[in-house]
Amino acid sequence: MALDYRWLQDTVRNRFESEDAMEAFLPRALTPDELKQLGDDRYLSAMSRRVFRAGMQHSVVDARWPAFEDAFWGFVPEKMVLLTPEQIEGFMTNDRLIRHRTKLQTIPRNAQFILDIRQERGSSFGEFIADWPSTDIIGLWRLLAKRGARLGGRSAAGFLRLVGKDTFLLTSDVVARLVAAGIIDQAPTSQRDQQRVQDAFNALQQASGRPLCHLSAMLALTINPRV
Structure with a gap:
């Protein structure tokens, strides 16, 4: 059919x-050039926001997101990958954030994912996303679900839509x-x-x-x- x-x-x-x-x-x-111009911190921020949106009203998460940007120092992957379990526990006392321990734990894990892709490709994560063909967008969904943290189900497509990748x-x-x-x-x-x-x-x-x-x-x- x-x-x-x-x-x-x-x-x-x-x-x-x-x-x-x-x-x-x-x-x-966004165009491929626009996607490449986004910093990898923006990709980690969008990944994290999509993780927190799952099962919650998007407007609630979005209203809290400026506080997340502040608390997590702009989501720079090189900094986020160094977060310790003790630091994660510290964020659980911050009432400006959505205090969901399992979701908070995805931030350093997804930072590592971004850094791994950068090392493998020798280019930015944005270039990796921009270069993936739209004719196999489900292949990108599967990769995000397999290698990212809590990016399965609808979250992969939701993350891509947040950053402007055609999906x-x-x-x-x-x-x-x-x-x-x-x-x-x-x-x-x-x-x-x-x-x-x-x-x-x-x-x-x-x-x-x-x-x-x-x-x-x-x-x-x-x-x-x-x-």
């Missing part, structure tokens, strides 16, 4: 007053459209089903020239017209 881009475009366009309104609504991905999101609305189109039978947890989803997005991208984040939002709008 396949999704028809012309049908998708026409269906979503009908949700808006104008073409410009539709385009303004769709999310924006689709498997929200309930997107999954519902993919099921209705016969691409998958249920939420894609197996590698086989995830590859079917990637193939469907690749076909839509080839037909449209749009980034994955546009296509993801458009598919969601065919189920839940929020405008």
